[in-house]
Structure formats: structure tokens, C-alpha cells
Amino acid sequence: MSSLHVIRHNPALRARLAAVVQGGEPEALLAVMQQLSHSERRTASYLLATDVLLAGPPAADFPRWYTVLMASSAKAWLGTLLKAAVTLYQDGRLSLADEAWRQASAMANDIDRSKWLDAFLPILRNDADAASLMQWFAPHDRMKCSRLLIAKGTPLAYHQLFLLWRTHDGERADLHQVYVLLMRQGSPRAYNMACILRQYFGLDNAPGCLSLRLEPYHLGRLEQGFAAFAQILG
Numbered sequence: 001m002s003s004l005h006v007i008r009h010n011p012a013l014r015a016r017l018a019a020v021v022q023g024g025e026p027e028a029l030l031a032v033m034q035q036l037s038h039s040e041r042r043t044a045s046y047l048l049a050t051d052v053l054l055a056g057p058p059a060a061d062f063p064r065w066y067t068v069l070m071a072s073s074a075k076a077w078l079g080t081l082l083k084a085a086v087t088l089y090q091d092g093r094l095s096l097a098d099e100a101w102r103q104a105s106a107m108a109n110d111i112d113r114s115k116w117l118d119a120f121l122p123i124l125r126n127d128a129d130a131a132s133l134m135q136w137f138a139p140h141d142r143m144k145c146s147r148l149l150i151a152k153g154t155p156l157a158y159h160q161l162f163l164l165w166r167t168h169d170g171e172r173a174d175l176h177q178v179y180v181l182l183m184r185q186g187s188p189r190a191y192n193m194a195c196i197l198r199q200y201f202g203l204d205n206a207p208g209c210l211s212l213r214l215e216p217y218h219l220g221r222l223e224q225g226f227a228a229f230a231q232i233l234g
Contacts, residue, residue, distance in 0.1 A: 006042045017044055017052045024057055026068040049083040059093035063100035070107060078112055086119050096120075096132035105136040113139040114148060121152040127226035130156040134164075142168065146178050150185060155230045158193045162222065162229065165201065172203075179206050192234050196222065 013036075020028050036044060057065055062085065069077045088094035108116070116137035124130045139145040142164060149161040165175055175197065182194035195212035197203065200219055214232070221228045 006046050007039065008043065008046055010040075010043050010047070013040060013043060014047050014052065017047055018055065021048075021052050022056050024061070026065045030069065030072050045080045049080045050087075053081075053084040054087055054091075059088050060095075060098070062088060062094060063098055063104055067100075067104045067107065070104065070112075074107075074109075074112060078115060082115060082119050086123065089120070090123060096129050096136070101132075101136045108137060110139040110141055110144060113137045114144065117145070117148045117152075121148070121154060121157050124154070124156050127156060127159060130160050130226075134160050138164070143174055143177070147181065150178070150181050150190070153185065153187065153190060155189075155233055156226070158189070158233060159226050159229045161193070162196065162200075165197070166223075175201055176203060176206060179203055183207070189233065196233065 016032065017029070020032050033041060033044060053062075053065070066081050066085070069081060085094060089096070117133065117139070120133050120137075121130075124133065138160075139148070145164060146161060149157040149164070161178070165178070179194050179197050182190045182197070185191075192212040194206075196214070198206050199214045200222060212232075212234070218232055222232060
């Protein structure tokens with residue numbers, strides 16, 4: 001049996017974790033985790049991510065728990081907390097717009113941020129949530145952020161890519177690289193996004209893009225919000 005095997009059923013441990021979580025203090029959970037064996041910690045992480053953290057604390061308090069637990073050890077907690085956060089968001093119980101994420105954002109390094117984008121970009125419900133995700137967890141490295149947005153390739157991801165470069169003056173060489181990355185994706189939507197960047201930002205030296213021709217009034221509509229952007233993107 002692999003030493004990494006996770007025992008997923010442990011009623012006594014689940015009850016112990018649930019009692020601590022219902023108590024409302026993440027520091028108490030940290031103390032309990034310190035008392036467990038390595039095998040029990042793996043089981044506890046599974047139970048927390050898939051069950052205990054979903055039943056409590058209240059979802060509105062989840063950002064505080066996230067911040068406290070991540071401060072103790074980001075490496076140990078990120079996977080567990082992110083899995084729980086995804087489920088809570090999909091259930092409609094977790095708000096990305098909550099100002100309580102600000103402290104978690106201040107602590108997050110680009111590895112944490114990349115994992116947030118990787119987990120949440122495919123499941124975002126609307127442009128407001130996309131904007132909140134980017135506000136709190138966009139990687140500081142703009143090219144790294146661009147690669148993540150391009151890899152997901154959803155309309156919401158491409159809109160955030162457009163906003164990322166529209167609101168931050170950058171090196172033309174980097175923007176040209178973004179264009180090339182889109183062209184290499186090979187999908188009709190990626191080609192259209194490449195054309196939008198080429199024409200909006202005047203990348204005259206970029207290879208020709210024939211999939212989408214924009215009239216001057218289209219360029220102005222790109223700035224009118226996600227709905228107009230998505231209609232032009234196709």
C-alpha cells in the first residue's frame with residue numbers, strides 16, 4: 001500500500017473535526033491537526049475539503065478561516081481550502097466579492113494565485129465574479145496571468161485578458177507574445193481574441209489575422225462591458 005494512501009472514512013475523526021469547526025475558531029483546528037499522525041492528517045484534509053468545511057463554518061466566515069489556516073502553512077492548506085472553496089462557490093454559498101478576501105490576497109504568492117485562477121476560471125458564473133477573482137488572486141506577473149487566462153479560453157477569461165492589457169501599459173513585445181500564444185491555441189475563439197488584440201492595440205507587425213474583421217465602432221463597443229465584448233468575440 002502506498003504511503004500516500006488516504007483513508008477516507010473515519011467517523012471518530014470526522015466528529016472531532018466537525019466539533020472544532022462548529023466552535024468557530026480556526027486556531028483550534030490548527031491545534032487539533034498538530035496532534036494527528038501523518039496518516040490522520042491526510043484523512044483530515046480529505047474530510048475537511050469534502051465535508052466538514054462545507055457544513056461549517058458559515059460560508060460568510062470562510063475567508064477568515066482561509067486566511068488563518070493559510071498563514072500557518074500555505075503548502076499544507078491550499079489544496080484543502082481551495083477544493084472546499086470551489087464547492088461552496090458552485091453551491092452559491094461563497095462570494096468572491098467579499099472584502100474579507102483582502103487579507104488573504106495580501107498573503108498570496110503567485111503560486112497560490114495561479115492555483116486560484118486555475119480552479120475558478122472554468123466555473124465562474126458572471127463578469128462580476130471574474131473581476132473579483134482577478135482583484136484578489138490575479139498573479140502579479142502579467143505574462144503568467146495571461147497564460148492562465150489563455151489556457152482556460154472562456155469568454156470571461158478572454159474579457160479579463162483584454163482588461164488586463166487595456167488597463168496596464170506594458171511592453172509591446174509582451175503584448176505581441178500574448179497575440180502569438182492565442183494564435184497557437186488554434187481554436188476559433190482564440191483566433192478571434194487574437195484579432196481583437198491586434199486591431200484594438202494596433203499590433204501592426206503581428207502576423208495577419210483573418211478570422212475577425214472589426215469596424216471602428218466595434219473597437220469602442222469592446223469597452224462597454226462583458227456582454228458587448230462577448231458578442232464581438234463570438
